[in-house]
Amino acid sequence: xxxxxxxxxxxxxxxxxxxxxxxxxxxxxxxxxxxxxxxxxxxxxxxxxxxxxxxxxxxxxxxxxxxxxxxxxxxxxxxxxxxxxxxxxxxxxxxxxxxxxxxxxxxxxxxxxxxxxxxxxxxxxxxxxxxxxxxxxxxxxxxxxxxxxxxxxxxxxxxxxxxxxxxxxxxxxxxxxxxxxxxxxxxxxxxxxxxxxxxxxxxxxxxxxxxxxxxxxxxxxxxxxxxxxxxxxxxxxxxxxxxxxxxxxxxxxxxxxxxxxxxxxxxxxxxxxxxxxxxxxxxxxxxxxxxxxxxxxxxxxxxxxxxxxxxxxxxxxxxxxxxxxxxxxxxxxxxxxxxxxxxxxxxxxxxxxxxxxxxxxxxxxxxxxxxxxxxxxxxxxxxxxxxxxxxxxxxxxxxxxxxxxxxxxxxxxxxxxxxxxx
Numbered sequence: 001x002x003x004x005x006x007x008x009x010x011x012x013x014x015x016x017x018x019x020x021x022x023x024x025x026x027x028x029x030x031x032x033x034x035x036x037x038x039x040x041x042x043x044x045x046x047x048x049x050x051x052x053x054x055x056x057x058x059x060x061x062x063x064x065x066x067x068x069x070x071x072x073x074x075x076x077x078x079x080x081x082x083x084x085x086x087x088x089x090x091x092x093x094x095x096x097x098x099x100x101x102x103x104x105x106x107x108x109x110x111x112x113x114x115x116x117x118x119x120x121x122x123x124x125x126x127x128x129x130x131x132x133x134x135x136x137x138x139x140x141x142x143x144x145x146x147x148x149x150x151x152x153x154x155x156x157x158x159x160x161x162x163x164x165x166x167x168x169x170x171x172x173x174x175x176x177x178x179x180x181x182x183x184x185x186x187x188x189x190x191x192x193x194x195x196x197x198x199x200x201x202x203x204x205x206x207x208x209x210x211x212x213x214x215x216x217x218x219x220x221x222x223x224x225x226x227x228x229x230x231x232x233x234x235x236x237x238x239x240x241x242x243x244x245x246x247x248x249x250x251x252x253x254x255x256x257x258x259x260x261x262x263x264x265x266x267x268x269x270x271x272x273x274x275x276x277x278x279x280x281x282x283x284x285x286x287x288x289x290x291x292x293x294x295x296x297x298x299x300x301x302x303x304x305x306x307x308x309x310x311x312x313x314x315x316x317x318x319x320x321x322x323x324x325x326x327x328x329x330x331x332x333x334x335x336x337x338x339x340x341x342x343x344x345x346x347x348x349x350x351x352x353x354x355x356x357x358x359x360x361x362x363x364x365x366x367x368x369x370x371x372x373x374x375x376x377x378x379x380x381x382x383x384x385x386x387x388x389x390x391x392x393x394x395x396x397x398x399x400x401x402x403x404x405x406x407x408x409x410x411x412x413x414x415x416x417x418x419x420x421x422x
Contacts, residue, residue, distance in 0.1 A: 040087040042134035047071055049078030049141045056101040060353070062092055073141065087134050093121050095349065097328065102146065108153050109276045113331035116152050118145055156244045156277070159251055164240045165284040166315060166394035167209070167256040170406060179251040182406035185315075185394050186212075189258035190366045193392050198225055198292055200311045201304065202397070205408050210258025212407065220301050220310045222292030229288040241280045242330045246273055249280070249323075255409050257368075264370045265323065265358045275325035275356065279333055283320040283381055287390045290314050297400045309397035309405040318388035321360040322381040326352040340375050341382050364389045 045064075049055050055078065057071040064082065065071075071080045094112040098121050101107050112121045119125055120139050129136040161174045161181050168185040188196050189210040201218035243249045246262040253261035261280075263269070291313035301310065326333045335350040337357075346352075359377040360370050366389075371377060397405040 040130060040132070040134045041085070043084045043087050043089045044134060044136045045082045045084070045091060046136055046138045047073060047078075047080040047141070048138060049073035049075065051075060051141050051143045051146045053102045053141075053146055054078075054104065055141055055146075056104075058099045058101075060097040060099075062096040064089075064091065078141075091137065093125075096121055097353075099327070100149070106150070107276075108149055109327040109329075111329050111332045113329040113335075115329070116149065118148065153244075157248065159248045161252055161255070162241050164252070164256055164280060165282045166286075166317060166319065169256075170404075178411060179255040179409075180411050181255060181409050183209075183256070183409055184404050184406055185396050186407050187257050187394055188314075188392050191258070193366055196311065196314060196392050196395060198222060198290060198311055198314060201301070201308050202311065202407070204307055204309055204397075204399075204406070205410065207410055208254055208258050209256055209409060215304065215308055218301065218304060218308070220294075220297055222294050224294075225290055225292050227288060227290050231286045231288065240282050243278045243280065244273075244276065246271060249278065251411075252280075255411075259368050261321070261323065261358075261360065261368075261370075264360060264368055265372060266370075273325060275354075276327045277330045277333060278323055278325040279330055279337065281322040281324070281337070281381070283322070283385050284393070285318045285385045285388075286393075287316045287318065289316065291396075295400065295402075302400060305399040305401070309399045309407070311395050312398040313396040314392055315394040316390055317393035318385050318390055319362060319393055320381055320385055320388060322377065323358040323360065324355060325357075326355040328352050337378060340378050344379075346375075361388055362391065366391050 047057065052075050054075050055073040057073065058067065058069070059065050059071075060067040064084070072078070073080060096111070098110045099107060100110070110116065110119055110121050112119070114121065126137050126139040129138060158177050159179060160176060161169060161179060162171065163169055166185060167183055167187045170182040170184060173182045174180075187209050191210050192212050195214055199220040199222055201215040201220065203213040203215065206212045241252065243252070246267055250260050250262040253259055262271075297305075297310070322337075324333055324337045326336070328336075332350065333352055333355065336346050336352040336355060339350050340346050355374075356372065357374060357377040358370055358372045359381055360368055363369055397407060399405040
């Protein structure tokens, strides 16, 4: 090493020492200006790792680094820097995709729609420094930052039950992490569909949508039945649920539809997702429904209404589900899917590399079937609803109390078979 190189090395060590001191004092955000910034010549991007983890960072879609280039940051004192001749160089983080790998194992993907507070894919997340020679944009990985990443991502994996048409639930009674629900409109799996009729009496408690108990000795005879066709607003094709693990997907699909969607897509019980996040879309079209409006019932029916309820409405409809999965935020994945759904293509900004899709439909006998592939499945999901079989699809209950009657679906185990038509 010659004298000039040694001098530069000493200067750099002094700079890093000063930088670490300022980071310790200021945290991850802030702006520290020099006394004279009139002759700034360059910009330097700096990644510092002060955490206990070895970290590998990869950016995609950014001009200053290739997707195949990895930033390696050793635990405790890892440092990576890149210099740009333009002191006002646009780093373009908001257009990038970021992959972080901790200790060679745990991976987290981020983009500008990821909800974490410290997200390098957004502007001004690093500390901004400058002196008389240039600007410095510094991103620090501390134990606090890394732990917050893990806590944030683990929380995303906690199940939160939501409406997934044709199943509608009382969200106020849902408990975080639980698949227990109170369903006001209940999906009718094959086991239920074959016995479903207006006036049928069912228990208010069930271990899953496919395990509803019929009280065969009881039957309510309505005074009149109304059939409603040409249902206004009957097409439902919006985002209804996100999931970050096969456990989430399995538990919510078993509870609401009596079918293990994770297993239906070809995954075994112990398999994890090979993408970071997923979105479950529901496309539900009501062809017509039947109902009765009787407000009174004979005493023998009222005597069991504390534990049972009567089927008061049956919807006949067509149903499709689309599962989208990708290594990105759920927001970015939704943009990719919906943009393709509307335009038949995806802009470069919203494109999710290696996204996968699973299309779930019903056959003529009401069994769930699944196809896996790419965007061609979005075309079928968008345009093919009227080609699906028209079946008794969902039902509502009454206990003649004047209040909404719910089916209480308790936490259920996954069925051994991936079909709900048994």
